[in-house]
Amino acid sequence: MRMITALLVGDRSIVMDDEGAQELYWKGFFGNPFTTPKPKKKEDVKAPLVLSPIETLYLVEKGIIEVIDVKSKKKVSLEELWKVWGDEKMKMEYKVYKELRDKGLVVKSGLKFGADFAVYEFGPGIDHAPFLVDVHSSDEKIDPSEMVRAGRVAHGVRKRFMLAIIKGENVHHIVFKWYLP
DSSP: OOOEEEEEETTEEEEOSHHHHHHHHHTTOOSEESSOSSOOSGGGOOSOEEEOHHHHHHHHHTTSEEEEETTTOOEEOHHHHHHHHOOHHHHHHHHHHHHHHHTTOEEEEOGGGTSSEEEESSOBTTBOOOEEEEEEETTOOOOHHHHHHHHHHHHHTTOEEEEEEEETTEEEEEEEOOOOO
16 A cells, blocks of 8 residues: 555544545545445545544554644654544553454444444445444443443344453453343
């Protein structure tokens, strides 16, 4: 992949060239095309392509994109991006996001399902996400009613619910399947 430029605008980065937008979207389903919510073919993806902070961090770390601050017109380093976006929750979510992406899975926001991530084997529009993932630290207490809620939502949309538990540098996965006696 060639180096693609994204502009830092507020809390998002935006790819403003059609070729870069198409390359990022179709080679990994990165970003959300602003003009076409559910692209079906290459030509459906046009700039602007909006990248989330977590996608931006991952793509910068992998050397796929460079980020230019729209105000200062200067390149923004990975370290500077972490200073802006790197709260504790983001650090935990990034650890899980990176692990899943590095395994070849497509990781998108799970917000519409009340989860941190929806995880696809092949990509949105190609298959349905088989997993919804919530990220928690190992010392965090999880309300049992929240677990039931997440399990019911996942079951209702035909997905499995997964907890990604962060303990130190390790990520532990617990997958739930809805069971009716």
